[in-house]
Amino acid sequence: MGVEEDSSEDEEDEELEEDVKAFHSGRLFTEGEKSTGGEGLYVPPLNFAMVDCGVYRSGFPDTANFGFLETLKLRSVLYLCPEPYPEANLQFLLSNGIKLFQFGLESCKEPFVNIPEDKIREALKIVLDARNHPILIHCKRGKHRTGCVVGCLRKLQKWCLSSIFDEYQRFAAAKARVSDQRFMELFDTSSLKNLPSPLTLRNVGSFESPYLAPIHQ
Secondary structure, three states, rough: HHHHHHHHHHHHHHHHHHHHHHHHOOOOOOOOOOOOOOOOOOOOOOOEEEOOOEEEEEEEOHHHHHHHHHHHOOOOOEEEEOOOOHHHHHHHHHHHEEEEEEEOOOOOOOOOOOOOOHHHHHHHOOOOOOOHOEEEEEEOOOOHHHHHHHHHHHHHOOOOOOHHHHHHHHHHHHHHHHHHHHHHOOOOHHHOOOOOOOOOOOOOOOOOOOOOOOEEO
């Protein structure tokens, strides 16, 4: 089991490196260039996208992304990995008055899969609380752990499964996991339906944004 976990981490690091190379070989996201001559470009985190009003998702932000994140006026970050948050990121949150919520979901490759439903449920409570908005949800690459949380959120928004899976697959691409989709399909939303949130009133097609697609090319 230890060998499987080490192999999983090595493969995950290799995939992350490939994703970052692909991202930096493509276009930069620009929002309000502050001056001429190409200065003031903002670089979003890998796989960044808007989920809904005041809710964003991405891969792990690095220092190059801090300028972009400042434009979002975040109140909270929901971090889905068990590893300690880097000091540079903690200092960024502190200097901008951003609260950190951490739910350590282990990276599990099939067939060794154990997605903790209780942690997903608690993470969703954070997302559904408008007092935490604007909020950024992220894991390492913004694909699987983040995809599961967003997929379960979509169930609360009454999205049909085909639309939930389509969104998940757009971010996970060739790395999409059947186990993640099965988890989203079976996830019980009944205990969350009575939580007050503007997000639960929206469904697929009722909210459109140019940032709904992942920025990774």
